[in-house]
Amino acid sequence: MNLRRCLLFLLLVLSGGCALHQPQPIAPPLEEVPPSYGGMPDQEQIEPALAPWWRAFADPTLDALLSQALVANTDWRQALARLEQAEAVARAARAPLLPTLDLQGQGRREKSPGIFGEHTGTSSNLSLAAGYEIDLWQKIAGRARAADLDRQAAGGDAQALLLTLSARVADFYYLAAEQRSQLELIDAGIATFADTLELVENRYREGLVPALDVHQARLALDAARARRPQHEAGLAQAEHALAVLLGRYPGDLPAGPLILLPEVPRAFPAGLPSTLLTRRPDVQAALLRVQAADARLGAAIAERFPALNLLAGYGYAENSFAIGDISGTFWNLILNAAQPLFDGGRRRAEVERHEALFRERLAAYHGTVLGAFQEVEDALAANRADEERIVRLETQTATTAATLRLSLERYLAGLSDYLPVLSAQGNHFNSQSQLVSARRQLISDRITLARALGGQWMAGELDAQLSATDHRGSQLP
Known part of the structure; x- marks a missing residue:
């Protein structure tokens, strides 16, 4: 076959290349998504705000702490490094x-012996060598697409970490x-007691x-x-954990105003369940990994x-002999x-392995979807x-306050002994403490709900930090 026929054959091959495996449609675990969360009325199903939750x-102090955490947190720096690795792998796959x-x-x-005596010669060559695998069955393209989907999934993991990190700091x-x-x-209470x-x-002395x-x-x-x-101890431990989340040593929390427990904000709107899958970065990352497994399955089939x-090669060679030089x-x-x-059976086994991997990733995606809905409902x-x-x-606190006031008045009037006063003081103190704990728990519930609902702000934050922050080689403060 001469060169012209070879080139014609290559042209036909390149124009006729096709994929042996078509991407499979991936559906949520159930055909119908629930119309609402837990019987919530329609007016509460407005979409969550796009701004960070x-x-x-x-709270300006909380804003400042979160800004520090989204730069210096060690888990966050690891996530950025993993994202860089995924980007490098994707480039290598392409x-x-x-x-x-x-x-x-x-x-x-x-130098070698010959019929006419010893022969001494010098030779050299310099050439360009090119190689190209014709991706007739989309094997290489499938691997490249899988690596790119893994890179996008790593971005989703980073966004999910941003969401979790913001919730932990708060x-x-x-x-x-x-x-x-x-x-x-x-x-x-100590002052009152x-x-x-x-x-x-005084009454005893009298x-x-x-x-x-x-x-x-x-x-x-x-x-x-x-x-x-x-x-x-609880305060010290909370401040230590907060300092570590900011990428600092325990006890090195930045100075700021001493904040007491604030008023509880209104609950975040949950939106429609049908939009949850697009707001949760972990769900999106799980879906991308299913698609990556499907692309690798196609590449395994193409193998x-x-x-x-x-x-192809092109170059220049020069040989020196006793009888003369030859070059060209x-x-x-x-x-x-x-x-x-x-x-x-190796290639067939690889296909079966990738088929099983696809089913595993699909089941993991379905589990992530169901888990996301459970987290919202629980929150x-x-x-x-x-x-x-x-x-x-x-x-209850208002009742215990009134009981304490009346019991103390009766005690001072000599109408009762001290035991009702003692009981009323303990009950009022405990109810106040429980109320403080319940308010903080409700704030934690608000934070959990915000994390469960996801959002869109993490993508913008990730892009901003990747473009504005030199996270390579960053050191602990």
């Missing part, structure tokens, strides 16, 4: 779609605020009450003081069909075709339950 708290070109050179001097921030509020409540002890001691009342009043004061170390490689240019053009005939249920609990606790 924590802006609803209107490389075989283009020809290779190598510069080759060789120099040799040799959770520990408000946990520290709760511990400060509890300490403030304890200090107020101390005033009561002084009042009881002979109006027995010594038992004094001991009971001291016991209540000591019990209130004993609560303080536990919340001091069982003929491979065509085009090789040379070139070659080779079409190499290979059809697998027998490999012990909505927790929000509703804790909202109701706070209402009940507020009523």
Whole structure:
């Protein structure tokens, strides 16, 4: 076959190339998505805001802490490094779609015996060698597409980490605020118990009450003081965790105003369930990995069909002999075709492995989808339950306050002993503490709901940091 026929054959091959495997449609685990979350009325199903969720708290200190965490957090830097690796792998997978070109050179001097005596010669050549695998069955393109989908999935993982990181920072921030509020409540309670002890001691000295009342009043004061170390430790642990999330050593939290527990913001709108799949980056990443597995399955199928490689070389050679020098240019053009005939079932096994991998990725995607819906439903249920609990606790706190006031008035009037006062003080203190904890829990529920709903802000944040931050070689502060 002459060169013209070879080129004509290559043209026909390139124009007739086709894929042996068509991408499979990927559907959610159930045909119908629920029309609403947990019976929520339609007016509550407005779409969530596009801005970062924590802006609803209107807290500049929280904004500043999150800005630091989204730059210095070690988990975040690892996610960026993994994304760089995925990008490099994707570039490497695309490389075989283009020809290779190598510069080759060789120099040799040799001495050998001959009929007319010893022969000494020198030879050298310099050439360009090109190679190209004709992707007739879309094998290389399938691998490149799979690597690109993996890169996009790594981006989804990074966005999911941004969402989780923002929730963790806010959770520990408000946990520290709760511990400060509890300490403030304890200090107020200690002052109240101390005033009561002084009042009881005065009445004891006047002979109006027995010594038992004094001991009971001291016991209540000591019990209130004993609560303080536990919340001091809780505050320190929350601040340590927050510092580590900011990429700092524990105890190196940046100075700022001491925030007490704020008012609970309104619940975030959940939107329609049908839009959840597009707002959750982990769901999108799972879907991309299913598509990548499908692309690799197509490449594995293509491995069982003929491979065509085009090789070419062009160069200059020079040889020196005793009888004279020979030099000139040379070139070659080779079409190499290979059809697998027998490999012990290796290629077929690879196809079956990729089929099983596709089913695994598909099941993982379905599990991620169902898990996302469960997280939203759980968060909505927790929000509703804790909202109701706070209402009940507020009523209980008002009742315990009135009970304490009346019992103390009856005690001072000599109409009752000290035990009702002691009981009323303990109940009122406990109800106040439970109310503080419930408010912080409701804030945590709001944060959990925001994380479960996902959003679109993470993509913009990721792009901004990739373009504006030199995260390579960053050091711990």
